[in-house]
Amino acid sequence: MAEAAAQLEEYFVTEDCIACDACCNDFPDIFVMNAEHTRAIAKEKSPIGKFNPWDIVTVCPVDAIKLVNLPMPAKPEGEKKVEAAPAETDNSDWERRWAAVRDRLEPQWERMKRYGMASSVDEEKDRYVVRFDMPAKVPNHRLKFKWGLPDDMPEYKASVEIHGGNVKIRAKLEDEKVKKLCGWVNSFPEGFLRELNFPVPIKSHRLNYDPETRILEVVLEKAQPEQQAA
Ligand code: SF4
Incomplete structure (x- = not known):
């Protein structure tokens, strides 16, 4: 035995x-x-x-x-895991900066933003306006500091797909360095998809993003009655 x-x-x-x-x-x-x-x-x-x-x-x-019960064998040649590119700036004090924030709880609202759930839908006479409060901060994690990633979240790229009253709104993080953190941090997908169904067809859309407030506004123009019938 x-x-x-x-x-x-x-x-x-x-x-x-x-x-x-x-x-x-x-x-x-x-x-x-x-x-x-x-x-x-x-x-x-x-x-x-x-x-x-x-x-x-x-x-x-x-x-x-x-x-725990055996010595580790000799380390194989080469590294299996390739980490993110090293920081471009002096990052020598990353452990101290990480230690200063590691016990801070992230607001639930900031997590919801990463899933497109920090949002609202308003109906006006000729249109709907969907507003997303977009992610503002890169979530804290040991690797964020080790890799020298920014604190402010880079912008997401948004796109809209319309099929009658069905609207799919996608937002995707494009910054390659910050994206590498997604695999390591809980509740940090690379982007989100929100699917909305409206009672009337949508004929067009317009995207407005305000980098100051980080509000993404998706304006969805309703089709006019004659267009709806066509
Ligand atoms: S869950 Fe992730 S952090 Fe925890 S032991 Fe496994 S690999 Fe490491």
Whole structure:
């Protein structure tokens, strides 16, 4: 029995886990998220040789996965994971800046913005006006500071698709560096899609974005009765 146990690698997830899901997605036989979705758990041991332990520990962006019952093998040549491009400016004090904000809770409203849910729809005589409060801040995360990413969220690119009274409004983050954070931060998709259904057909749209207020306004012109009949 002791010999069989020695053939298994045992992993442990430390309290540094930020619940990004990466280990659960890549190694579902070993890791599972806890019920509160706050931390991954190493639920199973892994047979020696099934994976390279370096592939397992380096999947974690915050070094929270440890192999606990065996020494790590020699590090393979080359790095498996390519992180974001290094910061262009002096970023030497990133750990201090991260430590200063790491316990701050993000407002729920800011999260809702990233899903296009911080929005309103107003009806006027000839049109509908959909307003989105767009994301203002790049969410705080260790890698945001390590990679030297900005605090202000770059602008999203918006587009509109109209099929009669059905309107799809998309907004997509285009900044390649900030987008790299999406895979690591909870509740940070690369963009959103809102689908709205109006009782009358829409004939055209206009997009207005105010960078000061970060309000994206989508003006949807109603088709006139003769156009509706056509
Ligand atoms: S990869 Fe790391 S941070 Fe992400 S869930 Fe697993 S242990 Fe937590």
